[in-house]
Amino acid sequence: MDLKELYQDIILEHGKSPKNFGKCEKYTHEAKGHNPLCGDQVHVYLKLNNEKNVDNVTFEGTGCAISIASTSIMTELVKGKSLETAKKIVIDFLNMIKNTQEIKSNDLDEDQKIKIMSLSGVKQYPMRVKCATLAWHTLTSAINGKKEEVNTEVID
């Protein structure tokens, strides 16, 4: 296994300079996530408009390259999508990482598919899967308006 499959350039890029970092204005939903094993922490802010589209989604947090990159890529992929589509993308992603299924969604363009696939290297590193999934679980939590912090020890 080449480490470069895990640490692809896209990952390093997003890890170093994450997109949509910070607290967005007028967010309508939020949730926190925590990976106790690693100490990764993430706070997702989601702004849905009246048509239930993802107007904006941003995050704050600390963590390893995988976790930051995964969060950054997630925000890019769901931003501008309808809520339903966003949910489908999350499910697709989790299925890919945890059940090694293919990405089925028709809602991603080629560039976006490359981005999401760049995270698939993590499948070879079981202890790092939680780093990759934390943000996505946290987004789901924000959508569902859950009060409790997401904890990957419980979820995964």
Add this chain to the structure above:
Amino acid sequence: MDLKELYQDIILEHGKSPKNFGKCEKYTHEAKGHNPLCGDQVHVYLKLNNEKNVDNVTFEGTGCAISIASTSIMTELVKGKSLETAKKIVIDFLNMIKNTQEIKSNDLDEDQKIKIMSLSGVKQYPMRVKCATLAWHTLTSAINGKKEEVNTEVID
């Protein structure tokens, strides 16, 4: 090792029909002893007269053949002796059992020496040593007027 060295006839005899069993009248000292591992229990009653001679010594209790016989033999050996002699016999006995030393006392007659030596087989059975020593520790405790129950876990 022949079991008959442990269970000599003298032991069986004393085990079955212990001497000086019961609570003697007008005892001046008493003490309780307990062997938590086995559950053996003994209560020694000692009557010293004004000249500090052992006027009487009796016991109550339950236990295995070794423990009952040892107690019974002890009462026979110290009865009628001066307190100082009684103490010496106790030390002699414990030294024999625990440090495999010879019986030094000149205060025992031949018959008594045979009796005390009949307990020496126990040296080959480490888990049974406490059964043999319980009564003797308890007598010491009675002599010293100790309030606490003798506990072979602590003593031996």
Add this chain to the structure above:
Amino acid sequence: MDINLIKSQFPIFTKKIKGKPLVYLDSSNSSQKPTSVLNSLDYFYRNEFSNIGRSIHSLAVNATNKYEETRTSIKNFINANSKDEIVFTKNATESINLVASTFGQENIKKGDEILITELEHHSNYVPWHYLRETKGAIIKFAPINDDGDIIISKLKELITSKTKIIAVTHLSNVTGTIVPIKEIVEIARKKNIPVLVDGCQSAPHIKIDVKDLDCDFYAISAHKVYGPTGVGILYGKKKWLEKLPPYIGGGGMINEVNKDKITYASVPEKYEAGTMPTAEVIAFNESIKFMESIGIQNIIKHEKELTNYALEKLKKINSVKIIGNPKNKAGVISFVIKGIHPHDISTIVDEEGVAIRAGHHCCQILHNRLNLSATARASIGVYNTKEDIDILCKAIENCRKVFELK
């Protein structure tokens, strides 16, 4: 079931005691271990050792996975709903203390009642006694009859509106009584009282199905189930484990730690503080596989046969008296011989290579009830044979000879 094949899996049975082949009849105390368990232990330490959960290097990942595999095996073995309901402890005693302490903290007030039975091992009494000392709780003992069966009607009568928990053994380590747990849980359920089952003796010998029993807690010791020492198991319904406060505090059981506040990990990690008996937990998986490879029904059948054989033979020996005659009896046979103290029996049969236990077997309440200060106990494991029983009986005859009984 081929008993020779089973026995051959236990290396200790090639050993001699005082020149005689070992006849091990002390399995209720602790069982011997099959080769597969010992190989697992040794292999893990020699080839794969690492602490679990905390590091993320390859050794740690592998160890963590194997540790969790044992949890899953136990879940299946006792038919729990989820592997999160399985907590590792150091022994069943700690498992029971965990429940008594955490349950007691929030659910026991002065005057509240805890219902146990006269059959209980000290490990299922002392932890509750602490709540008597610290909280002013009241402990009630459901009585047994002379056969060694719990009198269920009396147990029922002892339940009041103040009864907060019932703690009862599944299988007595003195009389071999198999307790009708399902019946007791049904009674408790009607009054909404949780039930803790001490499954120390049952786990190796009868089928356990916590879903069917519907009990709230179930405590097991690995070392009695052909596993290593140092590992205990607590099954707890998830709703309980989530609700109860943490027990031992330290590394691995926390979520976030600040100078003024601590939050805890979710179950089962919440109850697994500090470095666990990693290698031993991993090896315990082989114990379960060993039991499953024989099949619990075959184990029950073999042990039942052997128990009946032993009871018949022992009853024929003059002055031997079997303690208890429960409706449903497992391979735990306590007895006394008029004129010979149990410790003397143990010493004498030991000369023939026979290992039995003598004493109160951590059941002083029961011995008081039976008016005995001590009993001798022969307890059966899956590896025992009729020859073992024959040798035991001959050794007992020898006790009578040494003591010159007629």
Add this chain to the structure above:
Amino acid sequence: MDINLIKSQFPIFTKKIKGKPLVYLDSSNSSQKPTSVLNSLDYFYRNEFSNIGRSIHSLAVNATNKYEETRTSIKNFINANSKDEIVFTKNATESINLVASTFGQENIKKGDEILITELEHHSNYVPWHYLRETKGAIIKFAPINDDGDIIISKLKELITSKTKIIAVTHLSNVTGTIVPIKEIVEIARKKNIPVLVDGCQSAPHIKIDVKDLDCDFYAISAHKVYGPTGVGILYGKKKWLEKLPPYIGGGGMINEVNKDKITYASVPEKYEAGTMPTAEVIAFNESIKFMESIGIQNIIKHEKELTNYALEKLKKINSVKIIGNPKNKAGVISFVIKGIHPHDISTIVDEEGVAIRAGHHCCQILHNRLNLSATARASIGVYNTKEDIDILCKAIENCRKVFELK
């Protein structure tokens, strides 16, 4: 001291990780085990297994004697007054909980203060936190300076008439700080405050003399001292162990049990309820013999050399920052690399067969103090060599390459 001879005693070092020889630098987490320990474990289970203390047959007598021999060895190893001052637990975490819980019961009231430090492992904080929750105690943290040394003058200032106990680590598992315990005990002694020392990290690496330190309690984990998992040790001055109430309740720790009253065994049995990790305790004796066969002074010298070598080499790598620079440092080296998260470091060096740990190492308070969320940690055992350090450094260079750092 022949390092090759030492390394050859650890079978795991013949193994490969991802095709590379194992470079094990996670000994602060748990150490590897020498052959003699594994042989003892295996031998006992295969040839001599029995539970201790309770039965009186030959196997039980032998097991009990060997178990007690380990107690005596530990007594000598840490220079205790009596073997009754040595209690076996499941891990150091339990040892500390035992003290916090039993000491707390009778000696801590609302408003009383417990003094710990910013260096403490969660296992030496959470148990005391419980007393905050249940008793309203106050926990104070003696601060450290940026080097990772406890500021003794500040610690002194934090002591008040309400300070009931001081709990402090002997050796930090993050910065490698060796804490001047003797100095702290002297301060405490003047005010009659007992001191508990968390000796988890010190036991394998520096000379321990509890008589000289004059501390009241000392907690150790066998698995960090080249011993099996599942065994912890608590040293306690006899007067304390005798005075404090019992902890876990059950078989083996009682004297007499009645329906209305229970009396307890004397120490150390009072604190050893239920079946203990018999085989593991017995095998731990070999760990002590292993350490003694090398000699603690030789171990200290070797590890000091290696630590200095590692520090020098690591400091030369661009953007590596060592955490803490204590006056007296053992072989625990935590570091960060600007631009690479510790978990990424661990994953990448693992590809080279290098096992290190990444995270907060159960020291969130310390990490908060240092403004870090995680660090990477290389920790040294007696079996490590300069080559191990060289491979580590090369693997770290590779991290920089993967992350394309300049």
